[in-house]
Amino acid sequence: MYVAKIIIKLRRSILDPQGKAVHHALESLDMRAIHDVRIGKFIELKIDSHDEREAGRLTEQACKQLLGNPVMEDYSFTIERI
């Protein structure tokens, strides 16, 4: 059994208004050193498989076909044995 931990973010070139709003809030809390905020999604998949590569392949397929939209998002993931 494996767990895939996926992070989906808006592509760098796209303005993230939610991140911007949070950034403003952090600024008002005087955390001036924080100069950019991007907000994304975290998705965890539990995968019945004995093969790490197979779990990775399936995760890649899930990201491509459904979990991420390549027009606006990038994804990255890690696979861990559980």
Added chain:
Amino acid sequence: MSDSKLKFGVVVFPGSNCDHDAYYVLKEILRQDVRFLWHKEKSLEEVDVVILPGGFAYGDYLRCGAIARFSPIMNQVVPFARHGGTVVGICNGFQILCEAGLLPGALLRNAGLRFICQYVNMRVENADSSFTSQCKPGQVLQIPIAHGEGNYFVDDATLRRLEENKQILFRYCGPDGSVTPEANPNGSCANIAGIMNEQGNVMGMMPHPERAADPVLGHTDGQLIFRSLIDRLLQREAVHNHLIIERS
């Protein structure tokens, strides 16, 4: 298809909420044949036009339209569109068409982060499409929007292609038709409010023409979009029938 009526199919996803408005306008105001198409159905029942209505299909989970595009009915809608069938996506329907790859681009969270429900002005950019043939070029239509994710995004190369092919049908504008950043309610790329595909048979728009079609509600500009479709498709059918008669 009968001589004077088109057959519309309004798809009902779990979470659609403008399906009845679209049905009502097409049936009671425009006197067309209409039926609902439940998302689990495996047939489009030979409709001439498929409407993907507004709402929050599947709760907008993951991304707006992301789950709806894998609904069983979409296995019919996609090939129907690819073979030239007419498909209209309104609001959530537009988002679904983008997710399904039938229209380019994607709809992001509104730039101001707020859900916006208000009348907007939109300018007709191309009055020669099946969806706008009853409009005048540059005509300003008043139609309401109601969305949280209507911020149309597309990469620069695709945007240029959309412009070159006259696929941009509507842009948000001021009352005088001027397309300005101030008239852009949601941050949409190039003030885009509605586009069609390259073949001109699939259209998506964020404003709700079905909410501006019953005179009782005060605005009827939305009728122009449905009337354009009805007029164009019935004309095409008439020409088609004429050719068949000539050949026989």
